[in-house]
Amino acid sequence: SYELTQPPSVSVSPGQAASITCSGYKLGNKYVCWYQQKPGQSPLLVIYQDTKRPSGIPERFSGSNSGNTATLTISGTQAMDEADYYCQAWDSSTVVFGGGTKLTVL
Amino acid sequence: EVQLVESGGGLVQPGGSLRLSCAASGFTFSSYWMTWVRQAPGKGLEWVANIKQDGSEKYYVDSVKGRFTISRDNAKNSLYLQMNSLRAEDTAFYYCARTHYYDNSGFDYWGQGTLVTVSS
Numbered sequence: 615s616y617e618l619t620q621p622p623s624v625s626v627s628p629g630q631a632a633s634i635t636c637s638g639y640k641l642g643n644k645y646v647c648w649y650q651q652k653p654g655q656s657p658l659l660v661i662y663q664d665t666k667r668p669s670g671i672p673e674r675f676s677g678s679n680s681g682n683t684a685t686l687t688i689s690g691t692q693a694m695d696e697a698d699y700y701c702q703a704w705d706s707s708t709v710v711f712g713g714g715t716k717l718t719v720l
Numbered sequence: 721e722v723q724l725v726e727s728g729g730g731l732v733q734p735g736g737s738l739r740l741s742c743a744a745s746g747f748t749f750s751s752y753w754m755t756w757v758r759q760a761p762g763k764g765l766e767w768v769a770n771i772k773q774d775g776s777e778k779y780y781v782d783s784v785k786g787r788f789t790i791s792r793d794n795a796k797n798s799l800y801l802q803m804n805s806l807r808a809e810d811t812a813f814y815y816c817a818r819t820h821y822y823d824n825s826g827f828d829y830w831g832q833g834t835l836v837t838v839s840s
């Protein structure tokens with residue numbers, strides 16, 4: 615079965631850029647979505663189709679996908695961005711999530 | 721305003737059954753694939769099942785095949801998950817999510833989740 619691998623944790627200083635990676639075999643051939651989840655809340659879609667932002671998502675969130683790695687980048691990271699982030703892709707008609715990355719802003 | 725409201729969670733003994741519901745409003749429910757995603761306490765997201773607009777296609781994660789059944793009633797704008805032969809490892813928050821299947825745009829709306837606890 616298809617697998618997506620994320621680093622368990624990433625730390626960033628306020629105002630700096632944070633990058634969270636998601637790796638999978640030939641992932642660049644699939645569309646990737648990213649979700650943000652804060653404690654006690656439901657997941658929130660922040661990036662879809664590799665690079666697109668849903669309405670209401672700040673411009674500081676961006677995505678890329680090439681080769682075996684997709685990346686979520688948060689530029690000018692703010693304290694409110696501290697959360698768990700999950701990548702997601704489709705494998706035929708089934709869905710795969712990465713294991714999640716805890717972003718700490720310190 | 722799009723809303724998804726799950727219900728039906730609770731405490732159930734191993735081997736027992738539970739039926740989850742997801743009431744949808746604010747959009748044309750019959751036009752969308754729908755998905756169930758679960759999250760064990762303190763763990764990551766796990767896809768459970770999804771269903772086509774008319775219910776003619778259904779897909780499941782291997783760990784629930786033969787035990788869980790996803791279904792929908794477009795007249796009632798409702799999504800369901802019938803869970804049988806429940807195991808301790810099925811303990812999780814269960815979320816329903818509106819699904820953009822054809823263009824792989826992901827899950828743009830999620831419910832608040834309902835907690836299923838499987839324990840004796």
